[in-house]
Amino acid sequence: MAKPQRDPVALIKTRRRKRKTLLILEVIFFLFLLAGSYIFSRVGLIKYKEIKTEKNEVSEHVKQAMSGYTNIALFGVDNRTVGNYDTGNSDAILIASINNATKEVRLISVYRDTYLDVNGQLLFRKCNYAYNHGGVTSAVNMLNRNLDLEINDYATVDFYALADAVDAVGGIDVNIDSKTMAQEINELQIEIFNVTGKRADDLGVGQQHVNGAQALAYARVRHLEGGDYARAMRQREVVSKMIAKAKTMNVAQLDHLITSVFPHIDTSLSLPDMISMATAMKEYNLVDTSSFPRDFAERNIANGIGWVEIPTTLESNVKKLHEYLFQDQNYTPSATVSKISKQISKVTGTTEKSTQSQDNQY
Numbered sequence: 001m002a003k004p005q006r007d008p009v010a011l012i013k014t015r016r017r018k019r020k021t022l023l024i025l026e027v028i029f030f031l032f033l034l035a036g037s038y039i040f041s042r043v044g045l046i047k048y049k050e051i052k053t054e055k056n057e058v059s060e061h062v063k064q065a066m067s068g069y070t071n072i073a074l075f076g077v078d079n080r081t082v083g084n085y086d087t088g089n090s091d092a093i094l095i096a097s098i099n100n101a102t103k104e105v106r107l108i109s110v111y112r113d114t115y116l117d118v119n120g121q122l123l124f125r126k127c128n129y130a131y132n133h134g135g136v137t138s139a140v141n142m143l144n145r146n147l148d149l150e151i152n153d154y155a156t157v158d159f160y161a162l163a164d165a166v167d168a169v170g171g172i173d174v175n176i177d178s179k180t181m182a183q184e185i186n187e188l189q190i191e192i193f194n195v196t197g198k199r200a201d202d203l204g205v206g207q208q209h210v211n212g213a214q215a216l217a218y219a220r221v222r223h224l225e226g227g228d229y230a231r232a233m234r235q236r237e238v239v240s241k242m243i244a245k246a247k248t249m250n251v252a253q254l255d256h257l258i259t260s261v262f263p264h265i266d267t268s269l270s271l272p273d274m275i276s277m278a279t280a281m282k283e284y285n286l287v288d289t290s291s292f293p294r295d296f297a298e299r300n301i302a303n304g305i306g307w308v309e310i311p312t313t314l315e316s317n318v319k320k321l322h323e324y325l326f327q328d329q330n331y332t333p334s335a336t337v338s339k340i341s342k343q344i345s346k347v348t349g350t351t352e353k354s355t356q357s358q359d360n361q362y
């Protein structure tokens with residue numbers, strides 16, 4: 001039987017939102033590390049919340065494999081309000097894994113529509129359900145439970161962070177290579193103004209110096225040759241140019257960046273944690289990014305759940321995750337992950353053979 005087609009307009013909007021919030025999280029994470037020794041003087045700007053996570057059942061082998069890494073959950077919450085981090089769908093979910101010895105950083109994005117156990121009672125929903133129905137503690141527990149992790153820290157940012165961050169570094173230079181690109185950027189700026197209140201002039205063709213609202217629009221352009229792939233390249237361009245500028249900032253400029261961006265961060269990281277990370281800020285190196293699940297099947301689940309990405313299977317995807325993040329070639333899933341994986345397959349009727357083309361990933 002032919003697979004039913006998703007609404008193309010709704011799909012475009014969903015993919016735009018995912019890419020946009022993913023970019024915000026990447027930018028904020030590295031600006032967070034770049035804050036350096038100035039961070040202690042602005043500690044009061046950050047909203048701190050200690051969380052107590054559930055005890056996980058990972059084996060001693062898995063604990064040993066993860067012991068040399070610092071793992072932080074990163075959430076981008078889009079609830080169209082400022083400074084409210086307690087509820088809202090986590091439209092982007094990332095795991096930042098830092099190798100403590102080499103200072104190499106890997107980022108993995110967990111698709112917000114991934115079909116997982118969201119409450120520990122085999123309640124299967126889109127994984128962003130956990131944040132909206134239990135806040136950050138529920139969301140971190142969801143990641144630990146389904147992925148055999150022991151994450152204890154998090155950082156959450158809101159919708160406004162990227163534009164503020166670009167403005168704080170004084171803008172960046174980009175090349176608008178066609179009238180079509182300029183037109184789409186200018187149309188996107190209307191939506192950005194409605195959400196952020198940030199006005200920006202229309203852009204023309206050629207080399208342009210852009211502010212925060214314009215950079216956000218540039219990073220979101222999609223309806224051009226190359227589609228999502230080309231857009232991802234533009235997003236990486238924005239990230240790299242921001243980081244390059246931040247690394248050259250003087251004390252006053254860095255202080256302005258911190259005071260602009262830090263009010264949009266909610267985190268469990270303590271001041272000693274941040275100072276420890278900041279002392280090695282010049283050594284941090286983003287070596288790779290990836291996504292979870294790598295293998296999945298799309299299904300339309302009844303009872304209002306909607307279109308989801310179903311790991312095919314959860315066990316095999318978690319194994320790949322541990323190989324990627326911790327170079328653990330001998331990972332064995334816990335009893336919890338095995339149980340969840342079997343139940344997902346039973347409920348959805350999916351197996352590894354159900355995996356769809358990698359072209360479906362975004």
